[in-house]
Amino acid sequence: MAAPPPDPQFVLRGTSAAVHALHFSCGGQEPDVPILFSGSENGLINVWNLKTRRVDKALDGHGRKSVCWVETMDGKDRLLSQGRDQRICLWDLAEGRTSVMDSVFTESVGFCRCSLLKVAQGRWLMAMAAKALDEVQVLELPSKTSVCTLKPEAGAKLGMPMCLKLWQINCDSQPLLLSGYEDGSVVLWNLSMGKVLSQLFCHQEPVMSLDFDSEKAKGISGSSEKVLSIWSLNEQQNLQVHTTHRLVNAGISDITIRPDKKILATAGWDHRIRVFGWKKLKPLAVLDYHTATVHCVSFSDHKNPSERLLAAGSKDHRISIWSIYTQT
């Protein structure tokens, strides 16, 4: 008889709105405290102190419009946030400041979260949905210069981009972009040529989230259907379906592979967080705590593996924090 699934280690309450974005910043040395950023539907970004489990600061920069993505740039002092006000803000949080240093107007009305990739010291690439419905734009940060605009061929009918993932095999190689579209396909883009390298129909419904493991050249995507699709990239840069995994309930809003590539977590519309082994997609746990749709899942970046945490943000205004499979 398998052990019953664990309870959350603790729960963060008090966002007073649905939680849509989470990001840990726990990699700093003492005396830095581990921090969790959360973005909520009321437009606030909460900075949670994981020692005291209280909100340290609340950042209000998106005009009370929902925040759907938060990400740090080199430590916890620089924060990027994306809101439904069509703006991406760069926050300066050093020495207690809470000011918006810079912002980008995306002109995109969709729900597509951005993707950030550090390509060199002090140089980042950020992919975001652009003004035209089916376009993705890649900017270089912090200069905000446009690197390329990825536009599907006329007649491709991919629909809007739904989720993005910038990645590179190693720091010298070309950055590539994987994007999931409204028509259920996942497309691999070459940024320098602005060309489609490969396209794979993974789902019948829009791709809600995807994550990719560049070491194994294998990725996973979820949609509003009952299946998770696992696909791989072969040496000819072609995407191929690897397997699919059937879920009990339909709808996946977020998928994240843990940085050590051992396990992955999904955020389900059925209020549940599912944990799988990444190698074979062996189902490991179904964490049933939330009482409404789970919007996002995120793994912490603790240096010590045993301290690693999993956080999930839900429509029920709560953020559950879990300590699971930390010994492997």
Added chain:
Amino acid sequence: SEARGAAMATAVESALREALAGPAPGAAALGALRDGLAAAGGPAALGRRQRERFGALLRSLAAAAAEGPEEPAGPWRSCFVEGPPGLALSALLGALGDAGRRLQPIVEVLERFVREGRLAALMWEVCQQQARGGPAELQDALLAGVVALPDRVSNSLRGRNPAVFFPQNYFPLLGAAIVEVLHEISASLRGGSDCSISFVSQVLGKVCVHGRQKEILSVLVPRLADLTKSDCIWQRICWRLVECVPERWMEAVVLGFVQRAPGADVLSRLLGNLVVKNKQAQFVVTQKFLLLQYGYTTAVLQNLLGYLSLDSLRRALLIKVLQELLETWSSSSAVKHSPAEQQEYISKAILICLSHLKEPEIESCRQELLTSMMEGVKCHLDSSLPQIRRLGMIVAESISSKINTDGPVLKFQYEEDDEARELKSLLVQAPSICAVPSLPDDNDDDLTPYDMSEDKELKKTKAPVYIRDCIEVLTGSEDTDKWEATVKALESLVRKNPAATREVSVELAKILLHLEEKTCIEGFAELRQRAQVAVLTVDPIPVAQYLTSQFYSLNYSLRQRMDILDVLVLAARELSFPKVHGKIKHVEKPCVQLLPGSDSSNDWRKIVDERIKSKTRRFAKGPSQVQVASGPNEFNSVAGHFFFPLLQNFDRPLSTFDLLGEDHFVLGRLVHTLAVLMYLAVNTVAVTAMGKALMEFVWALRFHTDSYVRQGLLSCISSVLLSVPAEHLLNNMTEELLETQSWLGDVVEKDPDGDCRRLALQNLLLMENLKKKLNKTVPS
């Protein structure tokens, strides 16, 4: 050398004359005789006259050994082992048959005779004589002697016979002797001289017909299989050996070979085209083993049909066999009246035949196959026994897949269990390929999963909380989610609100009886049934009245009528079990019953008892530890309402429902239901009246052709015997019981269905027990 041989013969002649001269041959004379015989080159060198003399000598020696004042002197025993084997055996058997005073020496000589390989010499001698046209009477006597030797010895010694004459030892020895003779025959054939094998065949046939196939063929078949592997002379010898078996013994021999051969190819080598040449063998193989008998294993069937398929001459028979098998399979009378085991046997044979057929052969009889399939599937699906229905489905699927190689094929839904898989595997001839174990791959095994059993589908809508709301949803709602939630919640709602249910119980029962699956819900039938049972248990009388009246009403499907029966049974079972506070109490752990005392002492006693229990190993948990829940039997007051209405109208056919006609499956269910209700009515007031009515009902239907119905009737009898108190049975139903007893006797002897015979026997035992009980209580 002619002259030398003649000289030797003269020496034997004179020795014989000398030995026969006195009243008892002397030691010196016997010694001279042995020397002379050895010098002449064995008994084969003897002339006719000399053989006669030798026979007389052996007879007198045997008589002297058995009857005389003392054993003959000198090496008399060796004369029997070294002399002509036929004469020796007749002389010994003669002495044995006379039942003389001293049998021990005779038996000892016989034992030497058997052990020193004289059986082979005997058979070879007879074979040679037959080739020359020897006397037939003598051969028959020897045949009987050789085969019956263990019995003869055992009879004479009254069971104290030596181990070599035990059948399990003797017949393997005889088998080895036959192989030896066959070697001689093979050598003689290779030498260019003709030879008769028929005596060996007779020995083999007679041994087999005496039921010693296993012992003799366990030696013969492996040796012959080996010898015939790559030698066509040996194959011909083997074929002749079986062909020459007299007709009356053919069946036993062929059966022995079919059962012992390790495979169809070996069987084909051993028997050759026997079935084509020999009418008796053909009848046995193509009719008797397949259509008249059914006790053989699947391996035997595979041997048999594989043998038929391995030669072009025999393949014609294979197709004929298949046609005959299909004729039986598709005959509704056979399906109705023959035992289930036989039907399974025939189905297996059909599948094996199909596996051997080739494309052009199927082409030639496609139309016939199709016709038989349609006929057969119809009468199988009509059967009320599930295993017969399934057999029909599997065979029909197989035929269909064989005749429609490119078109659509039949596909039935049935449970894929081991039996079904075994049957289907018969259709494939290819030897199974061993699965290559997959290499250990990198996997997530170091991660232990948590329990995920709670990961179920999310319910979207809330179920109604009032019974009346449920009725509304079930009758009128277009909201399928709500409908689904209602169906799922109804049972618990009914049980939680008995008073509210009683207000609308019949209406609810009506709705549930007519409820159809609107959306695809997992386990819909079970959910509906549980709700029906709940309604019936909450308000038994009106709902039972409603349901039983509907059972005989117009315009219901068979499914609905059977639902009614199931619901009645389940509710009756629930009502008749003791309950505590309206809930069925499951006594899970045997617990120690405490004497009433103060609460505080109770607590520590409990703790101490628990601790003792946890530290004590118990090897048996007797019923004394189980606290049997007690409570009023709620079935008592309502049993009649469940039971009697069902008995009323079974013989009145409606336009859509004819229990005594083609709806015999529902009749079977009805009879079984009545049996269960009767059983559950034990200790109720109405039980005697119910028993009487049920006995009448059984009597009216006792010769029903459907075995499922008969099984139900026999269960009814058991229920009556178990439920009705013994004195009521004997006072009120004496005649019925006597009639029933004689009918049961008939069933035990004659019923083709094994389950019926078993049930009838059980009933007779129950009656026997009843008698004993009565004798104990009323000593006459």
